[in-house]
Amino acid sequence: MAKVESGAVVVVVLVLILMACGLRVEGDGSDHRYKEGDHVPLYANKVGPFHNPSETYRYYDLPFCSPEHVTEKKEALGEVLNGDRLVDAPYELNFREEKTSRSICKKTLSKDEVAKLRDAVLKDYYFQMYYDDLPLWGFLGKVDRDKLDQSEAKYLLFKHIHFEILYNDNRVIEINVQTDPNLSVDITEDKEVDVEFSYSVAWRKTEIPFEKRMDKYSKSSSMPQHLEIHWFSIINSCVTVLLLTGFLATILMRVLKNDFIKYSHDEETLEDQEETGWKYIHGDVFRFPNHKSLFSAIIGSGSQLLALTIFIFLLALVGVFYPYNRGALFTALVVIYALTSGIAGYTATSFYLQLEGTNWVKNLLLTGCLFCGPLFLTFCFLNTVAIVYSATAALPFGTILVILLIWALVTSPLLVLGGIAGKNSNTEFQAPCRTTKYPREIPELPWYRTTIPQMAMAGFLPFSAIYIELYYIFASVWGHKIYTIYSILFIVFIILIIVTAFITVALTYFQLAVEDHEWWWRSVLCGGSTGIFIFFYCIYYYRARSDMSGFMQTSFFFGYMTCVCYGFFLMLGTVGFRASLLFVRHIYRSIKCE
Template sequence: MAAAAEVWTRPLLLLLGLVAAAGAFYVPGVAPINFHQNDPVEIKAVKLTSSRTQLPYEYYSLPFCQPSKITYKAENLGEVLRGDRIVNTPFEVLMNSEKKCEVLCPQPPAGPPPPAQPAQPTTLSRAQSRLVAERIHEDYYVHLIADNLPVATRLELYSARGPGGGPPDADPGPARRKDKDIQFEHGYRLGFVDGSKFYLHNHLAFILYYHREDVEENQEPTYRVVRFEVVPQSIRLDELKTDEKKSCILPDAANSAPQEIDPAKENQLFFTYSVHWEESDIKWASRWDTYLTMSDVQIHWFSIINSVVVVFFLSGILSMIIIRTLRKDIANYNKEDDIEDTMEESGWKLVHGDVFRPPRYPMILSSLLGSGIQLFCMILIVIFVAMLGMLSPSSRGALMTTACFLFMFMGVFGGFSAGRLYRTLKGHRWKKGALCTATLYPGVVFGICFVLNCFIWGKHSSGAVPFPTLAALLCMWFGISLPLVYLGYYFGFRKQPYDNPVRTNQIPRQIPEQRWYMNRLVGVLMAGILPFGAMFIELFFIFSAIWENQFYYLFGFLFLVFLILVVSCSQISIVMVYFQLCAEDYRWWWRIFLVSGGSAFYVLIYAVFYFVNKLDIVEFVPSLLYFGYTALMVLSFWLLTGTVGFYAAYVFVRKIYGAVKID
C-alpha cells in the first residue's frame, strides 16, 4: 500500500485509518480455488517498493527472468492508483510437488537439453548491474502473489541468514517454523549491502502451505493454498551442476560466497528457485490471519481506552457547562426581574441580535462545509463496509475503488447541505455556489496530485497514474460528481432555510476587546489537542500502513476511533463556541470551523515528526511526495473535523437561544 502511486489515494487512506475486525473476513462471493495434485499454481509479480523512495516500479523494470509471453492482469481503479502492475512470471510451481532447484533463465530450448550441457548463466550489462545495485541500495522489496496471497518473509529466518545473505538452509525444518510469535515482513528484500558491496538475492526458496479439503471416498483429494513464504538467498554460482532429472544442485549456502553485483562492470549469475510444500491446519477462510496480525492488538485496545477517557473528560466539562452554568443562565434570563444584573453576570444573551448574522464569504464557507459533508459520508460508509469484511486486503484495490466512487456519489449530499446553508446565510447566487462546491476542494486536490504525478512520471515509476486513468478520473469528476452536486445544491437551495430562533438586528453590536486566550490561534491549539489525543496512537499504525508497506485491516478499531473523533470534535466545538459567546463575540461561523479542525494542525506536526524519526527519505522527489500527500491529508482532515464541529456548534447555538425568552 505504500507507493508513490497513491498520489491520488493516500489522503483517503490516511483519513480512512482507525478500526478492528476481530477475525479475517472475505468479500462475499469470492470463492476459493481448489487444486489437485500437480495442478499449476501461478506465481505473479505485483511491483517493487521501497519505504526510502516511496516510488514503486514494475517487476520487469529490473532484469529478472521473463516468460516466453508477458501478460499483465486487467486491474481495477484501486490497483492502478496504488501502482500495482500484476504480471506473470516464469516460476513453475505445481501443487504439492517439491522442487529442489530450478534454473530460471535463460529459458531452455524446446525439448530436453543434452545431458552434458551445463546451464548457461545470465549476463547483466553494465547499465543493468548499476540499476540493480541502485535498487538494492535503496532497500527495495519484491512483491509476489500466489493464489492472491502475497509472499512474506519470516523475520527470524531472515535475521538468521548465513554468509550467503540468506538462512543457513533452504528448508529450515518444522522445529524452526513454529506458529507462535512469528513475525513477517511483506515481500522479500531484493538484496543487501555489506560495506560498499552489493549482493543480490538470486535464489528464492518458496515455502507454500496447503490445507487438505474433506472429500468423499474415491475422489481425488483437493488442496487450497493458505500461506506463501519465501526464503531469499544470495549464492554465487560460477557453474551449476545437474542431477539425473536435469535439476540444478545448489552448493551448501553456509560455505558458498554471496552473489555480488559490481555496478562498474558486467555480471554473470544464475537465477534459481526451489519449492517446498507443507500441510497446514489453517483453513482457507483464515489464511489471511498470518498477514494481518502484524501489530499488537493490545496497543489498539490501549488506544481505544485512552480515547474513551478523553471523551469522558470532555463530557464532564460539557456536563458542568450545560447542567450547571447554562441551565442557571437560562433560568435567570427567563426571569422578568433583575434582567440587568443577570446580563452583567453572563454575556451570551447580549449578542442574541447578532449571533446569527451572516459571516463574510458565505459562499466559500458553505462550499467548504459541503465538501466536508461529502467527505464525512464517504468515510463513514467506507469504514463501516470495511468493518463488515467487504473490503478486506484479499480484494486487492477494492478499498480505493470504493472510496473514489463513493466520494463522487456523495456529492448529492454535499451539494444539498451546502445549498441549504448558503440560503440560510442570505446567499442568492446558487449556481455559482454549486460550481464552487463542486470544484473548490476537488480542484485543489486534483491540482496538487497532478503536479506530484508529473514528478513520478519523471522517475518512470509505475506509481504514475496513466493518462487514460487520469482522463477517467476527470470524467468521473465532471460527469458524476459535478452534476450530483448541482442536483443536491438545487434542492437544498429550494428547501426552507434553517429556522433561527431569534431575529438579527440591522446594526451590528460592537465587540468588546478580547482576552489573549480568545485569540484564534490559541483556540486552534486548545481545541485540537484533545481530539488528536483521542486518535494519535491509531495514527501511528495508519502511517506505518501507508509509508512502510504494511497492511491495515483493523477497521473495527477504526470505526470506534472515528466515532470517538466525531464525538470529541463536537464536544470541544460546543465548549469553544460557548466561551466565545460569553465573551460577547458573535463572529463564530468561521472561527468555530477553523478551531474545531485544529486537530489537523497536530496531525501535521506528527507527520513531520514521523518523517524525521521513522523514515529514511533523503531525496528530493520522495520528500516532495511525502509532504504533498501530507498537505492533502491535513486539508481533508481539517475539512472533516471542521465540518463536524461546525454543525455541532450550530445546533448548540440554536438550542440555547431557542430556550430563552427574547424581548
C-alpha cells in the same frame, strides 16, 4: 425533500451492498482449486526501496530474466491506483510439483546493469509477487559490511530463490520465500558479471483451512502487545471524552442555569442595569457570516466527507477490506465519493439559500471544486513526478480517462441534482431571536481569546484522543505493516467526532460570554484545527518515525497527507459548526429576548 434524501440513501446502500459482494479479487476467475501438476497463476508485481512505499517500479525495469513476450494482467481501477502492475513471473510453480533446482536463465550483466542492481541492493530493494492471490516478498540482495572496517562493503545479489508452499487438499494455503546468501554473486565492482538465476520449490501439507489462509497477514496487528496498545488508546480517548463531558455538563447545567436565573431576575427588577453577557448579543448572534458562499461550500464538502468516511467504515466492518484485497479501498473511495457528491450539493445549496444567498449556481461550482480542486492539482504534480521517475505510481492515460468520466458522468450530475433539490427545499434559517439592523461592537479581547490560540486549544484535545492510533495508521499506509482492527478504529473515530463537537461548543460558549458574536467562522476553524495538528504529526512521523527519503517519496507523502489533513479540516470543521449551531439555538430559545 424527504423523498429525495431517502431515495439517495437507498441508492447508496444498494451500491454498498453490490461493492461488498464484488470487491473481492479472484485469481483469474478460478475457484482456487487445483489438481496435481495444474498451473497456478504467479504474477510479479513491482520492485522498490523498502523504506519508500510510494517509489515502486515495474518488475522487469531491473535486469532480471524476462520472457520474450511479457504478458500483463488486466487490472481493476483500484489496483492501478494502488500502483500494482502485474505481469507473468519467470517461475513455474505448478500445484504440488517439487523442484530441487531449476535454472531460469544464464545472463551476462553489463557494467550499467551491475551498477543499477548495486544501487538497488544498497537501497534495500524488495520484490513483490502474487501466487494464487497470496502476496509474497523477497529482497534482491544484501550489503555485507566488514566488521572491522564498516566503510568496506560487499554488494551481493541473490541468484537463487526457494519457494516453500503449504497446501490443504486441492488448495494453496501459504507461500514463503527464502534466499540463501551463499548462493549469491558479488556485484561490488563495475565490471561484467556472469550469473545464472535459479529457483527451487518445496510443498508441505497443512491443516489450515482455505477460509483462514489470510489470517497470518492480520496477526501482526492483533497480537496481544499490539491489542494492549490499541485498547490503551481507546481508554485514553474515553477518559478524555468523560472529562470533557463532565466539564461541559458543569458549564451547561450550572453556569447556564445561573445565567438563566440572573437574566430572568434582571428582566423583573433591574431593567435599567447595563447589559452584559451572552444574552445581550441576541440581536447579533444569528447575524449571517461574511463570505456566505465559501462558508456554505465548506459545510457541504465537510458533510460529504463525513458521509464518505462513515460508508468506508461500514464496508471495513463487514469485511470488504481484508489484507491484500488489491485496490478495494481505492475503488471504494472513488465510487463512494462520486455517489455522495449529491450530499455536498444539497447541503451547500440549501444552507446557502438559508443564509439569503442569491447566486446558488456559483456556490454549487465552488462546492464541487473546494476539495476536488486542490486534490486534482496535487495529483497532477505528483503524477508528473512519478512519470519522470518511471514509477508505477504514474497512472496510465486510460485510468485517468476513467476517473474523469466518473467525475463527469456521476459526480457532477449528482452534485447538480443535489443542488437543485437543495434549492427546491425552500427551508428558512431557524433563528429564535431577531437580528438587529446594525451589529454591536465587539469589546477588546485578551490575546488568548483570539482565533489562533482558540484553534490551538480546540485541536489539542481531539488530537490527543487519536494520536496513538495515528501511528498504526501511518505505519500501514506509509509502511509495510497491516491494519485490520477496524472496529477499534471506528470507536476512535466516533470519539474524535464527540470530542470535537464538545470542545467547539465549550469554546463557542466562552466566546459568546465575552460578547463576541462572530462565532460562525470561529466554530469551523476551531472544529477543523485537528487537521492542522495531524499535519504537524505528519512532519514528526516523517522525520522521527520513518526512514523515507528522496524527492519522489517526500513529495508523495506530504502532497497526499496535506490533502488528507485538508479533508479532516473540512469534515471536523463541519462537525464543530453543527454542534455549535445546535447549542446556540438551544440557549437562546431558553431565554426571553426582546
